[in-house]
């Protein structure tokens with residue numbers, strides 16, 4: 001009986017890990033591109049060299065309802081978001097949720113209640129990020 005149970009347990013654990021992985025991958029579908037899932041965490045950060053990005057809205061500490069559309073608007077200096085390949089990334093609690101090309105705003109919807117660190121970074125055509133971004137904290141209430 002024990003000899004049978006152990007592989008069965010392994011299979012269950014493995015299936016669980018697999019489903020957890022695919023759930024994470026689904027989240028990445030919010031990317032407008034989505035072609036840079038692999039190796040992102042290990043990708044080297046680029047020095048800013050005078051490039052700046054600032055979150056204009058929401059305000060730091062802003063509170064929203066779950067049904068709200070949260071418009072993230074940024075301003076950049078020495079970084080043209082409309083230039084070929086240039087774009088910026090939005091992270092919620094460290095998870096990348098959007099890549100924005102040729103625009104300085106993006107609406108986020110359907111966030112679960114909770115407190116989130118909302119972070120933005122400028123990135124080049126290869127999705128390599130400039131190390132200094134900007135971040136604020138927002139809260140979503142039911």
Ligand SMILES: [Cu+2]
Pocket residue numbers: 036087089099123126127
């Ligand atoms: Cu990117």
